[in-house]
Amino acid sequence: MLKVENIRTFYGNIEALKGVSLEVNRGEIVTLIGANGAGKSTTLMSISGVTPPRTGSVVFEGRDITRMPTDRIVATGITQVPEGRLIFPGLTVRENLMMGAYLRNDKAGIAQDLEHIYGLFPILKERRAQHGGTLSGGEQQMLAIGRALMSRPKLLLLDEPSLGLAPIVVENIFGVITKINAEGVTVMLVEQNAQMALSIAHRAYVLETGHVTLSGDARELMNDPKVQSAYLGLD
Amino acid sequence: MLEQQLINGLTLGVIYALIAVGYSMVYGVIELINFAHGEIYMFGAFFCATFITAFGLPFFPAMALAMICCACLGVLLDIFAYRPLRRAPRLAPLITAIGMSIFLQNLAMIVWGSRPKPFPQEALPAFFHETALTFSGVQLSWLQLFIFSLTIVLMIGLNLVITRTKTGTAMRALAQNQRAAALMGINVNRIISFTFMIGSSLGAVAGILVSVFYNTMYPTMGYNAGVKAFAAAVLGGIGSVPGAMLGGIVLGVAEALGAGYVSSLYRDGVAYAVLIAVILFRPTGLFGKAVRQKA
Ligand SMILES: Nc1ncnc2c1ncn2[C@@H]1O[C@H](COP(=O)(O)OP(=O)(O)OP(=O)(O)O)[C@@H](O)[C@H]1O
Numbered sequence A: 001m002l003k004v005e006n007i008r009t010f011y012g013n014i015e016a017l018k019g020v021s022l023e024v025n026r027g028e029i030v031t032l033i034g035a036n037g038a039g040k041s042t043t044l045m046s047i048s049g050v051t052p053p054r055t056g057s058v059v060f061e062g063r064d065i066t067r068m069p070t071d072r073i074v075a076t077g078i079t080q081v082p083e084g085r086l087i088f089p090g091l092t093v094r095e096n097l098m099m100g101a102y103l104r105n106d107k108a109g110i111a112q113d114l115e116h117i118y119g120l121f122p123i124l125k126e127r128r129a130q131h132g133g134t135l136s137g138g139e140q141q142m143l144a145i146g147r148a149l150m151s152r153p154k155l156l157l158l159d160e161p162s163l164g165l166a167p168i169v170v171e172n173i174f175g176v177i178t179k180i181n182a183e184g185v186t187v188m189l190v191e192q193n194a195q196m197a198l199s200i201a202h203r204a205y206v207l208e209t210g211h212v213t214l215s216g217d218a219r220e221l222m223n224d225p226k227v228q229s230a231y232l233g234l235d
Numbered sequence B: 001m002l003e004q005q006l007i008n009g010l011t012l013g014v015i016y017a018l019i020a021v022g023y024s025m026v027y028g029v030i031e032l033i034n035f036a037h038g039e040i041y042m043f044g045a046f047f048c049a050t051f052i053t054a055f056g057l058p059f060f061p062a063m064a065l066a067m068i069c070c071a072c073l074g075v076l077l078d079i080f081a082y083r084p085l086r087r088a089p090r091l092a093p094l095i096t097a098i099g100m101s102i103f104l105q106n107l108a109m110i111v112w113g114s115r116p117k118p119f120p121q122e123a124l125p126a127f128f129h130e131t132a133l134t135f136s137g138v139q140l141s142w143l144q145l146f147i148f149s150l151t152i153v154l155m156i157g158l159n160l161v162i163t164r165t166k167t168g169t170a171m172r173a174l175a176q177n178q179r180a181a182a183l184m185g186i187n188v189n190r191i192i193s194f195t196f197m198i199g200s201s202l203g204a205v206a207g208i209l210v211s212v213f214y215n216t217m218y219p220t221m222g223y224n225a226g227v228k229a230f231a232a233a234v235l236g237g238i239g240s241v242p243g244a245m246l247g248g249i250v251l252g253v254a255e256a257l258g259a260g261y262v263s264s265l266y267r268d269g270v271a272y273a274v275l276i277a278v279i280l281f282r283p284t285g286l287f288g289k290a291v292r293q294k295a
């Protein structure tokens, strides 16, 4: 479905991605784990066209999207929930969700999806008239995921959805990720919480300073001694 | 007489508000003080007058056409002058805006001459300068009544566009977080163009109304009006549309009071005094949020 081939992305002269290749198949949850500054967010931003790679290619469903502008990449079916959520603080919860459906014009479908998201995150329905900025961190994360789902993505990119959240909220959010995946949305999940990510993912990639150093079946990686010592806090 | 001064101040105030929303909306989306906005206002007046004198159009169609022309001018200004500098340090577009302001002023001087011209009054409805209402000695002309009603309708319309439409919501979303807006599939440049379009057409209306009200127009008229509307926008809290509306009205009334109580010589100084006071005592303005510092 998505094929990232040997991309190199720069911030000025800093090379953040030094030739990253990875693949996501339809229906999968693929996770990308790695330490701070490994280039996880940059990988997602390169896929979304926010920081286009200097060389290499990103192909989605057979189309080269490497140098497409971000809004057109979203139109192809890739939506990202960025790190730090980046909800619109001065828009109401409902307006935030409607902005996710910006490219859609099917009124009935949008109304249906809105109800679906209120079903996934009932708290958002309660808070629908409140400004996004007044929500708690966990609620904002739910809003950011709900907003992205409103675009009816084929591929959902999630950047550290567990960041800064209480374990119970993380459980809830990971439960929803599994659920939307079961409903047919392919997921690429970036996480520092490797334990959680590997437990719901089918496959995984390990990123270290701009390189993919390991990849494979999520369960196998969980038992890999290198992964265990570096990312799972086991010896 | 003070009441009369107040009514006149209010008339100017709503016009300042009309210009101020243009500054505020553009600042809201790209954090740029568009110094050339005053020139768009000036072009509005000249376009309208030209359509009347050269093409024989009646007043209202000429005004509508001038709005459209200024909307295009605003969009071109953004595309050619500001868009190439979107990722540049913010001083670069700011200096470009000053440059564009000077360029447009000089362009107008070449096309229409630098001397003040009267507005072609013959195209206006004859009753415009007659008194519409008199209450306790205060006179309100039909023209003033027209200015009030038109600006109120435009302000309500603008509010509806910003709060109720998808494009308006996208504009607010963009102002709050440009990256997130792009990640939702919003074509950022298109929404910025839309913002210039709306701001510029409102500016054009203001230019036309002022030149009709004072029966004069000249290529440098955008400077003074620009400073005042900018002060109004800062007073309201730059970036806030309701703030700009309120700021314009407050400034117009303050000017009238300043002229009435102190001396009419100080009228133009009021805007500067307000600007300095706001910057000193309440930099975020009446409605403003804490200003984010952009790197
Ligand atoms: N805007 C930027 N300008 C310059 N360098 C940047 C920028 N953003 C990221 N970098 C650098 O690029 C590298 C990769 O950053 P990235 O944000 O992709 O890491 P990450 O894996 O997402 O880390 P984290 O887990 O902390 O989110 C880091 O060395 C970082 O310092």
Ligand SMILES: [Mg+2]
Pocket (backbone or CB within 6 Å): A040, A041, A042, A083, A159
């Ligand atoms: Mg990151």
